Amino acid sequence: MAGPQRNTETPTGTATLAVPTPDCGLCPRLADFRRQNRLAFPAYHNGPVPAFGTLAGRLLIVGLAPGLHGANQTGRPFTGDYAGDLLYDTLIRFGFARGSYGRRPDDGMDLLDTRLTNAARCVPPENKPTPAEIATCRPFLAQEIAAMPNLRAIVALGTVSHASTLTALGRRPAHFAFGHGARHDVRDNLRLFDSYHCSRYNTNTGRLTTEMFQAVFAAVREHIDRTG
Numbered sequence: 362m363a364g365p366q367r368n369t370e371t372p373t374g375t376a377t378l379a380v381p382t383p384d385c386g387l388c389p390r391l392a393d394f395r396r397q398n399r400l401a402f403p404a405y406h407n408g409p410v411p412a413f414g415t416l417a418g419r420l421l422i423v424g425l426a427p428g429l430h431g432a433n434q435t436g437r438p439f440t441g442d443y444a445g446d447l448l449y450d451t452l453i454r455f456g457f458a459r460g461s462y463g464r465r466p467d468d469g470m471d472l473l474d475t476r477l478t479n480a481a482r483c484v485p486p487e488n489k490p491t492p493a494e495i496a497t498c499r500p501f502l503a504q505e506i507a508a509m510p511n512l513r514a515i516v517a518l519g520t521v522s523h524a525s526t527l528t529a530l531g532r533r534p535a536h537f538a539f540g541h542g543a544r545h546d547v548r549d550n551l552r553l554f555d556s557y558h559c560s561r562y563n564t565n566t567g568r569l570t571t572e573m574f575q576a577v578f579a580a581v582r583e584h585i586d587r588t589g
């Protein structure tokens with residue numbers, strides 16, 4: 362766990378972006394959980410899950426945290442478990458992705474004009490990152506945002522992502538109430554769209570329907586096409 366806490370990646374070939382090291386120890390509880398998971402599931406990714414998609418994109422989607430048998434297994438956000446089913450299908454429908462989601466990182470899915478990341482990069486016990494863990498991981502989210510020169514829209518999946526995104530942008534969450542379908546102009550040329558998280562729990566309970574989720578991305582599509 363010792364050693365530098367930051368790597369850099371150069372996805373655009375120009376900008377460098379700080380990302381957590383594979384053995385990031387900034388959150389002791391998550392590092393402990395990772396050690397347990399390495400023993401229990403040695404074939405899994407078991408590390409911070411990097412963002413997926415291009416930094417040149419106009420859209421950034423911010424999830425909560427990797428699922429134990431999803432992104433923590435495969436190393437790609439929202440990949441490997443139910444959480445990606447509705448998300449990737451919706452992205453394809455509105456032209457933000459192409460391919461077909463196969464729950465595997467080698468399924469050939471491409472994001473178009475879009476980047477996908479999480480408020481916390483490491484899998485938390487019981488899918489619940491603590492506020493301190495979200496805060497510790499926030500600089501990586503802030504760097505993602507800062508490294509996207511064409512950004513026009515951010516979709517926050519759930520209240521935790523909504524608040525962390527606003528804080529990363531230097532805005533006060535108390536000034537922007539979360540609501541499914543809510544839109545907030547958070548700075549010049551940048552609109553935040555809120556959605557309930559596309560988790561199995563939310564869709565099974567009917568809190569989030571396919572139509573509700575699609576309506577958010579229809580609005581994002583319209584916004585991006587209109588603002589260029």
Ligand SMILES: O=c1cc[nH]c(=O)[nH]1
Pocket residue numbers: 424425426427428431432437438439440444479
């Ligand atoms: O928020 C989530 C849920 C599942 N998988 C992710 O990568 N993020």
